Amino acid sequence: MLPRRHALFVAMLFPLVALAQSTYPDKPITLIVPFPPAGVADTVARPVADALSRELKQTVVVENRAGAGGALGMGTVARAQPDGYTLLLGLSSISILPEADKLLGRKPQFTLDQFTPIARFTADPTVLVVRAEAPWRTLADFLADVRRKPGTYNYGSSGNYGTMHVPMEMLKAAADFRMTHIPFTGAGPAVVALLGGQVDALASGPATVVQHIKAGRLRPLAHWGDRPLAALPEVPSLTQAGYPVQFAQWSALFAPAGTPDEVVQKLRAAARKAAADPAVQQTIATAGSPLAYLDAPEFKAYWDADAAVMTQAVKRIGRVE
Template identity: 70%
Template sequence: MRAIRFAAAAAALVGAFAAHAQPYPERPITMIVPFPPGGVADTVARPVAEALSRELKQPVLVENKGGAGGALGIGQAARAPADGYTLLLSLSSISILPEADRVLARKPQYQLAQFHPLARITADPTVLVVRSDAPWQTVEDFVADAKRKPGAYNYGSSGNYGTMHVPMEMFKNAAGFRMTHIPFTGAGPAVTALLGGQVDALATGPSSVLQHIKAGKLRALAHWGDKPLVTLPELPSLSQKGWKLQFAQWSGVFVPAGTPEAVQRQLREALRKVAADAGVQQTVLRAGSPIEYLDAPAFASYWQQDAKLMTEAVQKIGRLE
């Protein structure tokens, strides 16, 4: 009887261990996108999630969680269990928002140390766009008119201190003009407001406006990059026009800090394959964002440098009333 009881106990232990050691992933994965549908992050996340589902043999479900310029969704991801079943696809605003909270004397909703970077997917310079019926044919026209009528025009963004707000503030300061800032809950609503005439201009990633530019509804005036854009090769940069400004609206995939190394390695390998997938590349490029993949080590270094620049930009903007 003792032998039987021992064998039964051993079998139970083996069964419990086997259940605990189920291969990852054994259930669907959530990819949090901290903005509403229709913006840059969303247009990148959906083809990436679809391809990642094929690689991991489990559904990767996109969950849009907009609000507070991305802070609500990023904060939710930071508090998620570090088990590999919650991913975050964020824009470069992840680097901006904690410093913005400190400038506003608020407790940050998350800290950068709460995340491990897995892969950078895209890195797009923002573009300055206006409606096609606007009077400005060039960026010089735009600046000259804004200087003649200080505060008469407005621009939309995805939220205070977000990746559509910071580059416009940088441009305003460098060129010496005034515009009224109108924050929305994401790039999608901001683009809708521009198309509908509620705002006069936007600085945003190409992917959220390229279809409207091609359809003749919007006009691009300049970009914040240091080389020609793949999707808009004739568009001049602000640097070419005399304003030495650069700003990239990149997208990257993160997991909560503490996620097991083995799970991170598996996700990194899957993301490497996703970024190299011709279908994903074509889909993202059609939307306006060529793949600019970096694996975790290179992405971590890039993120650290970019976060330093964004922190300095937020400090220069200062407290918003």
């Protein structure tokens, strides 16, 4: 039993904690994007941050903190004070990187239980793209050529074991061909490298490449989905071509584990309204990523299932230095 003075202190403390939570947020919020500007996470984060600012009546500042295939920024949020003032706009690579660290004999920079899921905003199958002047007009052309010249061509990605690396390795295994992997610090730099001729192909979320496709600079050959893409309805799926591999590059909002439930509920409510905001929907759809919103409970179930698939994919890829 607590001494009387301790009991009085605890009794006085509870209202203060409740008051702190009920006034959330009373200062600006940082939304960390663990990749450089121009990638999928950044494309989603900026309109979402604007909408969250309106809903929460507080500034939400987007901070790009790239490095280690996204692990640097994700680890920063995992270790942040769980008070709702440091949030993460993460991609599906969040499920991949801890398993990759273990495979490489390193201590993971974060674990999945260090995050509280708030909401999923998008879930886009990756798209195989090449430069418009490339000799490959179809997936069949591409595969025939890379098989004839194993190791001659290369592909770019946002980093080892990231959401542009894993789907290409899945396709390589299914279609039996070899290409050299060239990792970059994010999707944006990888796309710039493709446009500049430093790499020959890449797998990317539609939001990162659709503008270049429409401008005639890139050519899509196939996608990793199970139904036509809204932004690119004429592009066939790999499954249609006889290669049953699927991969979705999703984006979602997370808080550090241990964030008070009242704060989490406020963030969920704000995220729900942000997802219903026509301006957010239009901005994200125009970028090539139609909204695929899931609230926290549904998203957690989806995330658990997806993480199990990604863990197996990483193990199949094996050790990559």
